[in-house]
Amino acid sequence: MSFxxxxxxxxxxxxxxxxxxxxxxxxxxxxxxHAAHCPPYRAILDAAGFSPDDLHTVxxxxxxxxxxxxxxxxxxxxxxxxxxxxxxxxxxxxxGRASEIxxxxxxxxxxxxxxxxVAAPRAxxxxxxxxxxxxxxxxxRENAMAAAKTAYGYTFLAPALxxxxxxxWENGQYVPDLDRVIRAIVKHAASPFxxxxxxxxxxxxxxxxxxDERGIRLTLPAGSTIMLGGxxxxxxxxxxxxxxxxxxxxxxxxxxxxxxxxxxxxxxxPILYCDCRNHRFHxxxxxxxxxxxxxxxxxxxxxxxxxVNLISPMIWATPLLSILTDDLGILHPGEECxxxxxxxxxxxxxxxxxxxxxxxxxxxxxxxxxxVPGDT
Numbered sequence: 001m002s003f004x005x006x007x008x009x010x011x012x013x014x015x016x017x018x019x020x021x022x023x024x025x026x027x028x029x030x031x032x033x034h035a036a037h038c039p040p041y042r043a044i045l046d047a048a049g050f051s052p053d054d055l056h057t058v059x060x061x062x063x064x065x066x067x068x069x070x071x072x073x074x075x076x077x078x079x080x081x082x083x084x085x086x087x088x089x090x091x092x093x094x095x096g097r098a099s100e101i102x103x104x105x106x107x108x109x110x111x112x113x114x115x116x117x118v119a120a121p122r123a124x125x126x127x128x129x130x131x132x133x134x135x136x137x138x139x140x141r142e143n144a145m146a147a148a149k150t151a152y153g154y155t156f157l158a159p160a161l162x163x164x165x166x167x168x169w170e171n172g173q174y175v176p177d178l179d180r181v182i183r184a185i186v187k188h189a190a191s192p193f194x195x196x197x198x199x200x201x202x203x204x205x206x207x208x209x210x211x212d213e214r215g216i217r218l219t220l221p222a223g224s225t226i227m228l229g230g231x232x233x234x235x236x237x238x239x240x241x242x243x244x245x246x247x248x249x250x251x252x253x254x255x256x257x258x259x260x261x262x263x264x265x266x267x268x269x270p271i272l273y274c275d276c277r278n279h280r281f282h283x284x285x286x287x288x289x290x291x292x293x294x295x296x297x298x299x300x301x302x303x304x305x306x307x308v309n310l311i312s313p314m315i316w317a318t319p320l321l322s323i324l325t326d327d328l329g330i331l332h333p334g335e336e337c338x339x340x341x342x343x344x345x346x347x348x349x350x351x352x353x354x355x356x357x358x359x360x361x362x363x364x365x366x367x368x369x370x371x372v373p374g375d376t
Contacts, residue, residue, distance in 0.1 A: 003029045004313050008110035010285050013117040014334075016343040019285045020058040023313070028055040030313035030321050031064065037079040041319040061288055062299045066309045066324035069268050073097040080104055080317040089146035091267035092233070099268050101146065102317035110314055111270060114286050118272045119157060122261045128223060129159040131188040133181060135199030135207070136230070137174055138165035146267035147230055154198050154227065161193055166203045178207045185211070185253075186218065194223035201228040201245065201262075202235035208248045219254035226255055229263035231351075242279065264348065268323045269310040273346065276339040280332075281346045287312040289346050291331050292324070302331050305349055327351055 003026035010019055031052035035042045045051065048065040055061070074097060082088065085102030092098065103111070119125050136151035137143055155163055164184040167174040185207075188195040197204060204226065226249055246257040264273040264281050273281045283289050290309040291300045300306045308329040311322045328349040334342040 002026075002106070004106060004110060004316075007313070008113050008286060013114070013284045013286070014282050014341045014343040016283060016285050016288075023285065023288060024055055024058050024060065026313040027061060027064070027311065027321060028052050030316060031055065033316050034079045034319040034321065038077055038319050040075070040077055041079070058288065061311055061322070062290055064311065064322040066292070066297075066322040067319070068324045069099060069266070069326060072099040072268055072320075072323075076100055077319050078102060078317065079319055085317045087149070088144060089149050089267055090144045092145055092147055098145075100318075101267055101270070101315070101320070103270070103315060104317040107315045107317065110286075114284070114314075115153075115157075115272055118274050118284055121276070122274055124154075124157050124225065124227065124261065124274075126158040126223070129161045129193050130223070131161050131184075131191060131193060131195045132163045133166070133185060133188075133195060133197045134163060135166045135181075135197065135201075135203035137167045138169055140169055146270065150229070150265070150270075151199050155196075158196065161191075162188075166199065166207070176203060176206075178203070178210055181207055182211055182216070185220075186216065189218040189220055192221060194221045194225070196224065197226040198229070199227075200230045200233070202233070202238065204228060205238075205240060205245055205248070208245075208252045211252045212248060217252060217254075224253065224255050224259065226253075226260045227263060228260070229265070264346070266310065266323070266325060268320050269312060269325075271310070271312050271314065276337060276341055278337050278339045280337050280339070281348070282334060282337070282339075282341045282343045283331075283346060284343070286314060289329075289331060289344065291329060294328075297324075300331075302333055302344065305330050308346070308348075 003022060007019060007022050007026045035045055035052055044065055050063055050065055054063055082102060085104055086108060087103040089101050090098040116125060132155045134151050137148040139148060139152050164181055166176055166178060166181050168177050246260055249255045249260060262275045265271060271287045275281055288311045291306040292309050293300055293306050305328055308325045308327040310325060313321060330347040332345045332347060334344050337345050
């Protein structure tokens with residue numbers, strides 16, 4: 001059994017302290033595979049003076065060259081042929097550019113084990129049928145966005161009686177249809193089965209606000225839940241405090257705060273971060289998170305803000321072992337949360353676009369471009 005398989009089948013999804021050695025072995029295994037099967041990635045490692053054999057302890061993870069997500073939008077890196085990747089997805093895209101990600105069979109099985117373990121503490125896995133309201137994209141064969149695939153995938157955590165999508169395809173583009181969603185919610189309120197809401201917090205909020213303005217007050221069946229994910233993206237100016245959204249959901253739908261969960265992830269790092277009962281993102285055993293100084297990219301101690309660096313050995317088809325996001329965050333000791341989970345928590349502060357700030361991250365991207373010139 002590979003180190004990756006052993007890691008993703010670890011019984012406790014938040015026992016990071018006990019899995020540091022195993023995670024390091026899995027990261028070394030993953031780095032060696034990509035170095036042997038992806039020449040451009042090997043060039044990146046060589047340019048940084050890094051070898052997979054340099055990984056001895058969990059502290060060495062910081063030495064893995066982090067690849068900025070912006071770099072992946074213009075360079076196609078792969079360690080397996082597309083025929084060996086049953087799932088292929090893209091990021092949402094920036095200015096028409098998007099990362100292309102391939103998941104190998106091992107990653108798919110690892111991801112399934114991960115989702116079942118991480119979702120279980122929030123009671124998101126259930127044999128009871130339910131109706132789904134998806135505040136995301138209606139599936140289309142041509143739509144390869146990871147956000148669409150992920151949201152649709154979550155509708156299999158409990159048997160689906162129906163699925164209603166907020167963004168439907170019309171005249172060559174996705175358009176929101178919140179009134180149709182509201183009609184479905186009102187209809188489901190009379191059903192004996194619960195309703196599950198999944199997707200972007202912005203469209204969730206816009207729908208609940210419209211219902212509130214119209215005086216619609218419902219009490220959905222017990223077991224109804226809300227799972228938010230994907231961030232506010234282009235609606236960041238209209239983002240509201242979480243407590244305000246929770247209060248709105250309770251007022252309009254009768255769904256209490258404890259039945260509202262939030263997830264975090266990225267197309268380039270398909271690890272499920274699901275909040276605890278205190279609504280904090282604990283780092284699961286399947287990943288490690290570093291916070292890097294905006295000016296030097298040096299790792300920062302807990303409690304200091306910087307760029308979020310996500311590390312996971314999950315995928316062998318695409319070299320995504322260490323990804324430098326454009327998210328700003330803070331890492332906190334897990335004991336500060338008070339929920340009982342001991343793994344560190346990631347606090348997200350927002351997004352810092354590379355075109356808006358001048359940092360060494362932009363320099364790091366340029367260094368990678370010199371090592372791997374042109375689209376690959």
